[in-house]
Amino acid sequence: MNINKLLSGISDCVCGKKHTCTIDYVEIGEGALNILPEICRDYKHILLVADCNTYKAAGEAAYAHLTDKINKKLILGDKGELLIPDEKALDTIRSSVSDETDLILGVGSGVINDLCKEVSFENNLPYYIIATAPSMDGYASVGSALILGGMKITMNARPPKAIIADSEVIRNAPMDMIRAGYGDIIGKFSCLSDWKLAALLRNEYFCPTVYELTLNTAKEVRSLANKISERDGEAISALMEALVAVGIAMAYVGNSRPASGCEHHLSHYFEITGILNSEDYFAHGIDVGFSAVKCAQIREKMLSIAPVKRDFDKEKWLSEIKRIYSTSADGVIALQEQLGWYEEDDSDTVAAKWNEICEILKEVPTASEFISMLSEVGLNYSDFEELYGKKKVDDAILYAKDLKDRYTILWLYYTYFREEH
Ligand SMILES: [Zn+2]
Ligand SMILES: [Zn+2]
Structure with missing residues (x-):
C-alpha cells in the first residue's frame, strides 16, 4: 500500500467527489x-x-x-x-x-x-x-x-x-493491542456491506473507489494474520498502514461509513452499557472483531428465511430502551424520535430489492470464516460469549442500532426478522 499516494487525494473520482486529506506526513517503519x-x-x-x-x-x-x-x-x-x-x-x-x-x-x-x-x-x-x-x-x-x-x-x-x-x-506493543487493531480491520468486511446496503435502500452516498480501497486493505491484513501474531515487523507495519489508510478513507468520504457499521454499533453498545453498569468489556477492536461474527450470524439467518414485517410496539420499545440505557435513555429516545425510522414503512422497497439485498449479504465472510480469522491471531470467540452472555448479546442485536442514526443490517433484522420474546 502506498500511503503517501493516499495523502495527495483523488481529484477526479468516479463518485463525482474530490477526495482530500489534510495529513502532511505518514512515516511507518524502522x-x-x-x-x-x-x-x-x-x-x-x-x-x-x-x-x-x-x-x-x-x-x-x-x-x-x-x-x-x-x-x-x-x-x-x-x-x-x-x-x-x-x-x-x-x-x-x-x-x-x-x-x-x-x-x-x-x-x-x-x-x-x-x-x-x-x-x-x-x-x-x-x-x-x-x-x-x-x-x-x-x-x-x-x-x-x-x-x-x-x-x-x-x-x-x-x-x-x-x-x-x-x-x-x-x-513490541501489548499483544491485545495488536489483536485489537487486527479486529478493527477485520470488521471492515462487515461495515462495507452495510454501506452498500444503505446505498441500495436509503440512497446514501457511496464511493466505489473508497469501498475497494478499504476492502483491499482488509484483505491484505487478513492475509498477514499469522505474521501479525508473530510480531513480524513488516506485517505489523502493514497493519499500522492499514489502520491509517482506513482513517484516510473516512476523511475522503466525510463520514465513517467505510470503517464503521453494525459490528461497531454492537461494540459501542458493549462499551456504553459497560460504563453505565460498571461491567467489563473488551478493547474496542477486539469487540469489533467478535461482533463481526455475531453480525455474520445475523446475515446468515436473514439469508435463510423470507422477510416478514414485524409490528412496532412503541410502548415495549420505550420500556426496553429505558431498561437498557437507564440514565442515557432520554438521549437515545430523542435521537430515534427525531430520525423517525420507526414510523416509516419500507416493506415495498425491501420486497422489490430482496434479491439485490441477498447479493450484498452474501459478499461478507461467514461467521465461521470470521471465527477462524480471529483465531489466527489468538482471539477465541468463546471468550466473547462467555463475557457477555446470551441476554446481553441479544439485547445488543435489537437495541445497539438506537444509539446511532445510521442504517445497517441491525435495522433490517429488527424490522423484518426479529424474534419476539
Ligand atoms: Zn469517490
Ligand atoms: Zn473501530
Whole structure:
C-alpha cells in the first residue's frame, strides 16, 4: 500500500467527489522517528504528551531528537491510575498549553491520540502523533472519541498533521493491542456491506473507489494474520498502514461509513452499557472483531428465511430502551424520535430489492470464516460469549442500532426478522 499516494487525494473520482486529506506526513517503519527533526523544523515550543508506558516506548527517543524544541513534557497517569479520555485528563493537557505552544506532539495510542486531537483542535494548534501500538483506526480520523459525563462522545476535531510509527515500537506493543487493531480491520468486511446496503435502500452516498480501497486493505491484513501474531515487523507495519489508510478513507468520504457499521454499533453498545453498569468489556477492536461474527450470524439467518414485517410496539420499545440505557435513555429516545425510522414503512422497497439485498449479504465472510480469522491471531470467540452472555448479546442485536442514526443490517433484522420474546 502506498500511503503517501493516499495523502495527495483523488481529484477526479468516479463518485463525482474530490477526495482530500489534510495529513502532511505518514512515516511507518524502522527508524521512523528519525524524521522528527525535519518535520519539526518550524516549531520551537512543543508540548510533548505521553503516559509513563508510552514515554518509555517512544517518548524518550522522540525527546532525544527534539530536546531543544520541547518546552514542556507532560506524562499522564504517572501515579499508576488508568488513563481515560475524560474531562480530568483533558483539563490536565489544557493547562499545559501555553501562549508559546506551537505544536502538540502526542506519544501513545487511542487515549493519548483522542486527548491530544481534542486539545489541539480547541487551541487551533497543529498536532503530531507518534503511535506506540497498532490498536485502532482512529489515528487519522477527524473525530476524537471521549468519555464526557460518563458517556462516549465523538467530538468533531481534526486529524493530526503527522503520524509516525517506528516498527520496533509498535511490534513490541501489548499483544491485545495488536489483536485489537487486527479486529478493527477485520470488521471492515462487515461495515462495507452495510454501506452498500444503505446505498441500495436509503440512497446514501457511496464511493466505489473508497469501498475497494478499504476492502483491499482488509484483505491484505487478513492475509498477514499469522505474521501479525508473530510480531513480524513488516506485517505489523502493514497493519499500522492499514489502520491509517482506513482513517484516510473516512476523511475522503466525510463520514465513517467505510470503517464503521453494525459490528461497531454492537461494540459501542458493549462499551456504553459497560460504563453505565460498571461491567467489563473488551478493547474496542477486539469487540469489533467478535461482533463481526455475531453480525455474520445475523446475515446468515436473514439469508435463510423470507422477510416478514414485524409490528412496532412503541410502548415495549420505550420500556426496553429505558431498561437498557437507564440514565442515557432520554438521549437515545430523542435521537430515534427525531430520525423517525420507526414510523416509516419500507416493506415495498425491501420486497422489490430482496434479491439485490441477498447479493450484498452474501459478499461478507461467514461467521465461521470470521471465527477462524480471529483465531489466527489468538482471539477465541468463546471468550466473547462467555463475557457477555446470551441476554446481553441479544439485547445488543435489537437495541445497539438506537444509539446511532445510521442504517445497517441491525435495522433490517429488527424490522423484518426479529424474534419476539
Ligand atoms: Zn469517490
Ligand atoms: Zn473501530
